[in-house]
Amino acid sequence: MAKHAGVSVATVSRILSGTYPSAPATRGKVMRAVRELDYVANAHARGLAGASSSSVAIIVNSVISPHYAAVAQGVQTQAALEGRLCIVGTTGGDPERELATIQLMREEHADAVILVGNVVADDAYRERMGEYARALALAGSQLVLCGRPPLGADVPAIVVEYDNTGGAYAITSHLLSAGHQRILFLGRRDGYSTPKSRIAGYRAALAAYHVPGDPALEVAGTMERHEGYRMVRERLDAGPRDFTAIFAGNDLIAAGARQALRERGLRIPDDVSMVGFDDLPPAADIDLTTVHVPHEELGRTAVRLALERERGRTGAAEHVLLGTHIVVRDSVRPNLP
Secondary structure (H helix, E strand, O other): OHHHHOOOHHHHHHHHOOOOOOOHHHHHHHHHHHHHHOOOOOOHHHOOOOOOOOEEEEEEOOOOOHHHHHHHHHHHHHHHHOOOEEEEEEOOOOHHHHHHHHHHHHHOOOOEEEEEOOOEOOHHHHHHHHHHHHHHHHOOOOEEEEOOOOOOOOOOEEEEEEOHHHHHHHHHHHHHHOOOOOEEEEEEOOOEHHHHHHHHHHHHHHHHOOOOOOHHHEEEOOOOHHHHHHHHHHHHHOOOOOOOEEEEOOHHHHHHHHHHHHHOOOOOOOOOEEEOOEOOOOOOOOOOEEEEOOHHHHHHHHHHHHHHHHOOOOOOOOEEEEOOEEEOOOOOOOOOO
């Protein structure tokens, strides 16, 4: 490492431990050598030689979001049953921060590293994540993709998904069977895996019912409450209402959309029908028909499968798809001619 960077062993040690006030050029050379040599600092060798971490790591966008919190709870519950410590890392949705956090968890020798949720799964991401999956496997750890698409058959990663597309198809069909054809989809986000699969189910249901898809009814936005409010408010400001129902990309979007509708004197479901996705707070509070996602079971299954692989159990599953289903409440009314 030191030879590769062109500095002394002591300099490398002090930079990696954070105790060396190095010049940017010196630090840059050392960190470039870290990447090129795929170096992993062994935290246990510095004071706990031979010790096992007995830990499971979960990496999420945020611990504030109900979706991620519920999955993390499932990971924590199963990890405790397995006698493992649960380590939580957050990324804020930053791919670079996610990759850096994986590296940190690798240094801690976590038995499994579980990545949760929405991601831009472009070629660069898949290539780099594949490298980390292989490095984790060589270190005796296991990468688990939870609620994410697979990276490819040659990547040593477990995949635990839920049926996003099937759930979106079912909830859109629920609206269509009630006579709604002008269905506003809130939360299109091109390139992101979760919105992509949900809008695919929405489009497939329209096609199955022979209802022409209208790109103008697919509104771009992130999966946050204030975005639901913004999307509906802007839509209503643009002219006469051209939709009878709303499919909110998740329940937080639905809550914001509901607020914007109420400010314009529009009632759910009397004036506008609305459905969501996730079945987490605030869905029950606003009586929202939505798609139930087995969040805690996702987390528990991710831990269980990773540790089965660690124990060398033959026949352990590598790709699991959990089902979703509609929870019918009082937010949809028939659209009568």
